[in-house]
Amino acid sequence: MGQIHLEKVRKAFGEAVIIPxxxxxxxDGEFVVFVGPSGCGKSTLLRLIAGLExxxxxQIVIDGQDATELPPAKRGLAMVFQSYxxxxxxxxxKNIAFPLKMAGMDQAxxxxxxxxxxxxxxxxxxxxxxxxxxxxxxxxxxxxxRAIVREPAAFLFDEPLSNxxxxxxxxxxxxxxxxxxxxxxxxxxxxxxxxxxxxxxDKIVVLRAGHIEQVxxxxxxxxxxRNTFVAGFIGSPKMxxxxxxxxxxxxxxxxxxxxxxxxLSTTEGTWxxxxxxxxxLGSDTFLHVESPVHDEPxxxxxxxxxxxxxxxxxxxxxxxDKIHRFDAKGLAIR
Amino acid sequence: xxxxxxxSAARAMxxxxxxxxxxxxxxxxxxxxxxxTLNYTLYNPFSTPFIGFENYTYFLQDPTFLAALANTLIxxxxxxxxxxxxxxxxxLLLDQEFYGVNIxxxxxxxPFFVMPTVAALVWKNMMMNPVYGVIGQFLQAIGLAPIDWMxxxxxxxxxxIVAWQWxxxxxxxxxxxxxxxxxxxxxxxxxxxxxxxxIFWYITLPHxxxxxxxxxxxxxxxxxxxxxEILVTTQGGPGSQSTNIxxxxxxxxxxxxxxxxxxxxxxxxxxxxxxxxxFLVRLIGKNLDA
Ligand SMILES: Nc1ncnc2c1ncn2[C@@H]1O[C@H](COP(=O)(O)OP(=O)(O)OP(=O)(O)O)[C@@H](O)[C@H]1O
Ligand SMILES: [Mg+2]
Numbered sequence: 001m002g003q004i005h006l007e008k009v010r011k012a013f014g015e016a017v018i019i020p021x022x023x024x025x026x027x028d029g030e031f032v033v034f035v036g037p038s039g040c041g042k043s044t045l046l047r048l049i050a051g052l053e054x055x056x057x058x059q060i061v062i063d064g065q066d067a068t069e070l071p072p073a074k075r076g077l078a079m080v081f082q083s084y085x086x087x088x089x090x091x092x093x094k095n096i097a098f099p100l101k102m103a104g105m106d107q108a109x110x111x112x113x114x115x116x117x118x119x120x121x122x123x124x125x126x127x128x129x130x131x132x133x134x135x136x137x138x139x140x141x142x143x144x145x146r147a148i149v150r151e152p153a154a155f156l157f158d159e160p161l162s163n164x165x166x167x168x169x170x171x172x173x174x175x176x177x178x179x180x181x182x183x184x185x186x187x188x189x190x191x192x193x194x195x196x197x198x199x200x201x202d203k204i205v206v207l208r209a210g211h212i213e214q215v216x217x218x219x220x221x222x223x224x225x226r227n228t229f230v231a232g233f234i235g236s237p238k239m240x241x242x243x244x245x246x247x248x249x250x251x252x253x254x255x256x257x258x259x260x261x262x263x264l265s266t267t268e269g270t271w272x273x274x275x276x277x278x279x280x281l282g283s284d285t286f287l288h289v290e291s292p293v294h295d296e297p298x299x300x301x302x303x304x305x306x307x308x309x310x311x312x313x314x315x316x317x318x319x320x321d322k323i324h325r326f327d328a329k330g331l332a333i334r
Numbered sequence: 335x336x337x338x339x340x341x342s343a344a345r346a347m348x349x350x351x352x353x354x355x356x357x358x359x360x361x362x363x364x365x366x367x368x369x370x371t372l373n374y375t376l377y378n379p380f381s382t383p384f385i386g387f388e389n390y391t392y393f394l395q396d397p398t399f400l401a402a403l404a405n406t407l408i409x410x411x412x413x414x415x416x417x418x419x420x421x422x423x424x425x426l427l428l429d430q431e432f433y434g435v436n437i438x439x440x441x442x443x444x445p446f447f448v449m450p451t452v453a454a455l456v457w458k459n460m461m462m463n464p465v466y467g468v469i470g471q472f473l474q475a476i477g478l479a480p481i482d483w484m485x486x487x488x489x490x491x492x493x494x495i496v497a498w499q500w501x502x503x504x505x506x507x508x509x510x511x512x513x514x515x516x517x518x519x520x521x522x523x524x525x526x527x528x529x530x531x532x533i534f535w536y537i538t539l540p541h542x543x544x545x546x547x548x549x550x551x552x553x554x555x556x557x558x559x560x561x562x563e564i565l566v567t568t569q570g571g572p573g574s575q576s577t578n579i580x581x582x583x584x585x586x587x588x589x590x591x592x593x594x595x596x597x598x599x600x601x602x603x604x605x606x607x608x609x610x611x612x613f614l615v616r617l618i619g620k621n622l623d624a
Contacts, residue, residue, distance in 0.1 A: 073527035
């Protein structure tokens with residue numbers, strides 16, 4: 001079980017209100033990702049759920065039980081910190097065994113569980129080393145190992161991969177996803193990485209200044225963003241947002257069109273522009289095109305190689321059914 | 335570039351300092367060794383015949399020597415125990431956020447700035463004097479008999495005075511260690527179900543072990559040579575109840591005018607200090623690497 005309901009949760013540090021009033025339902029077995037710009041309160045929200053911060057108002061209900069006043073250890077949740085927070089003077093084995101030891105479990109059962117966790121996470125070879133003797137990825141695995149031995153109702157991750165290099169991050173991302181497939185335990189995951197959010201989540205929660213802007217599956221957020229903020233935040237490269245006359249043609253204050261939904265041509269199209277920067281990746285081509293319809297360059301993505309370079313003239317045609325329309329308040333018009 | 339050339343240049347640059355330091359150390363040591371083999375008293379400083387190891391046998395066979403050795407160890411261990419345990423407790427307290435914590439921190443450090451002789455005199459006359467000392471007055475106020483510290487508990491008195499002087503040092507070092515403990519680790523332990531005591535025992539204390547080692551090593555060096563506090567309070571007495579090796583050595587020279595025996599005692603003290611140092615480094619020095 002791992003059902004977490006936040007009801008009218010508020011958090012203020014003194015005068016500063018970080019989370020105004022927030023409702024959120026996390027169902028059992030879900031992989032929920034919190035995304036949002038830096039300082040929007042993702043970590044704070046996670047720490048509220050963990051019990052490391054006290055709520056200023058509202059209720060946190062875990063598995064139908066009011067957990068608002070419970071100390072962290074009693075909530076049955078496990079957390080993986082961005083800094084890993086391993087105990088430096090303990091071996092990997094002792095690190096993983098620590099929560100079990102604190103729970104007063106008998107040594108045989110502790111050994112059984114630690115060995116099992118070590119095997120699942122490929123930690124066997126350095127089980128007797130200290131954290132200082134491990135690489136970043138290995139430390140991350142130990143931190144996850146320490147979390148899984150407790151068999152918690154839910155895992156909380158605060159940007160667990162942000163200290164790893166790009167290649168390792170991809171690997172660990174897969175491992176965590178696999179772990180979720182296997183354990184089917186609720187996971188709440190904070191990140192500001194687009195790709196992590198899109199690939200791992202069952203449900204993404206987009207936060208801005210402590211407010212939930214939208215909750216939904218990755219594809220829902222991608223294809224039907226509720227407002228301009230979500231539209232700009234989800235998807236990489238960012239959605240192009242145009243105002244003025246072009247938007248008025250579609251009866252909207254702002255229109256949005258994703259880089260992959262602009263068709264490219266060197267001969268004809270709706271909008272004429274000049275290539276400012278071209279990025280050729282082989283698999284994709286990204287162009288930044290200056291055009292009179294918008295004061296900022298438009299980002300365009302073409303599949304495969306598209307042979308144009310800075311200074312060349314190109315024509316862009318938006319795919320009509322992929323245009324997002326927003327009203328004066330920035331809300332989507334459906 | 336750490337090439338051969340830069341290395342030899344570095345050596346040449348360091349040579350004068352190293353040579354001066356060597357002379358600084360070697361000359362007194364050699365002089366002491368030399369004096370320790372002479373029958374050299376201040377009553378007859380012009381005749382100093384060579385007598386071999388006689389000064390050593392005299393010093394080591396002096397019944398006061400064993401007492402002084404025991405006193406030295408009790409003094410060092412007692413002060414270490416009080417300062418380390420007390421230092422940890424005060425550091426834990428000062429690590430909390432409370433109103434006026436900065437002023438309290440400053441006050442705690444203050445004893446370190448008081449000179450040893452002054453501190454000892456203040457303790458002797460204002461705190462421990464049975465008639466008008468604060469402790470005596472307090473004991474009388476609650477209906478107990480006052481204690482004449484300097485004669486009844488001379489060694490304990492000195493331990494208390496010295497511990498008071500060194501507590502700030504221990505506290506300061508341990509407090510900085512405590513403050514460098516990452517909040518994440520404590521929170522992780524909290525999530526793992528550790529209570530306040532378990533966090534202290536399994537997380538905080540191991541984190542501080544290196545600082546504790548430093549405190550023990552540095553203090554031991556200084557505590558082996560406590561002198562001023564004894565001189566201005568008990569003068570080693572009553573009898574030799576509060577005489578440590580350092581005081582005994584000084585006594586040979588100042589009270590008996592026996593430079594030869596004092597030198598021999600000095601060499602014995604150096605050897606003892608080295609034995610203690612080797613022990614300490616073996617025992618806890620491994621905390622310093624890694
Ligand atoms: N202990 C605290 N006291 C006062 N303000 C705090 C405290 N902790 C966090 N804040 C404030 O709360 C806001 C949200 O912080 P939080 O750490 O939750 O952001 P975040 O979304 O995790 O950002 P990031 O992506 O940079 O980690 C920030 O403006 C921060 O300054
Ligand atoms: Mg954060």
